[in-house]
Amino acid sequence: MTTSHTLVVEDLAVGYKDRAVLERLDLAVPPGRITAIVGANASGKSTLLRSMSRLLAPRAGAVLLDGRSVHRMHAKELARTLGLLPQSPVAPEGITVADLVGRGRNPHQGLFSRWSAADDAAVAAALDATHTAGLAERPVDELSGGQRQRVWIAMALAQQTDLLLLDEPTTFLDVSHQVEVLDLLTDLNRARGTTIVMVLHDLNLAARYADHLVALAGGRLHAAGAPADVLTEDCVRTVFGLESRVITDPTCGKPLVLPLGRHHTSGSPRG
Template sequence: MDAMETKSLTLAYGESIIIEELDLQIPKGEITVFIGGNGCGKSTLLRSLARLLKPKDGSVLLEGEAISKQSTKEIARQLAILPQGPVAPEGLSVLQLVKQGRYPYQTWLKQWSEQDEQIVWDALRATGMEQFAERPVDSLSGGQRQRAWIAMTLAQETDIILLDEPTTYLDLTHQIEILDLLFELNEKEQRTIVMVLHDLNLACRYAHHIVAIRDKKIYAQGKPEDVISCDLVRNVFDMNCQVTTDPLFGTPLCIPHGRGRCIVPQVST
């Protein structure tokens, strides 16, 4: 069974259709990355998967059941979302932030427990944020802050994690650190991870499954090596490029070259 899927999903802001009659499957236990040009609907689609945006038509299924029929806490125990550029209240410590991830498990009968405490500290250790537990979130660097928010999503203990551009505003070193961390979570714990990424080469390097969006629909989807091509980059991003192979990871590597024709690499004999 897929972790999530959509059926004839149509999303809109007012009368403006953003996504139209989309049928999408999110493979369970894999990393799926949404790619596409600015304004194509990637983030809108991600928000809909998290039930933050009500569909104009169609449905989103979580483990085979429509999310519209599930309670907010039921959904929060199954999936976590990290929006783009989240902001913590001024003075909130990293520890206090990460503890928010346990909210879906708190009830009048079940208050904070030793198990909750252990899960929070496990999340801090997993993200390398244990030493910053008492630091205010707003005093951290961009990479540290992003790790703190990811720690909060880990404390939520969901099988599915949705992230909207988790590397935005980070330098290359911190981008790789964050993506390596998410890759390890997937490898070690089989978490299903769904991300929106702008960097096509990083998307190819880390994704098991890529979904390219264009003109309100899925243009192509599948393994990076099966779908990434000069034609896809030209049609989805309106950019010509050369597609070769990443020498370190064997994944597609896109080299943009402006307005010229799409160059096919020559193979020496």
């Protein structure tokens, strides 16, 4: 299965008050693939994701879902196709894990429809996939940061959209849980053909898990394409201001970035 939905950014300009963040940006998200957005702090990564999910209105240009502006679609209609996990979501005070994950089913509820067996199944599957079923009756505000992050991902999965946008989904997670979450998203992509777009800080995880990389620099698109084409030493230097060596990851054949520093360069003394 591969989703046939298209998500395209055309000549997009976005800003906050008098500050421009994104300028004249064009981007086509490959359907049915995993796209990772990378860039330095304040490069516009989260702003782009928020614009793609219509949380931010553009100053110019458009975000088109299947040729229609997302900013002109009814919120519930959009939410049945496109889901978003923002960077710092806030849960209502005292809400349990099961109730929060169940809110992912809201776009599928009509004005007079009742909770169904399909809704139960979607929530149960999302809890199982994120290993949070044992937390179902716990209040979300009593969980650790890593547990909360997995619960939010479960809510996004319960929404069962064909496109899923995630802003730093590995935040608050240790390395093993970061890999677990990215494996989970890969499973979702391969099993359902879900188009996934996520902002990641870790370049090596982005290169390993993404089919398509988008590198932003100063609010503009610097490069987009396969990880091997985008993640070069010149790109890392331009986008991050970092000298590096890029080699082939022996575990997957993707690019592997080795940062250089004053104390860790070839021939530098130890100590």
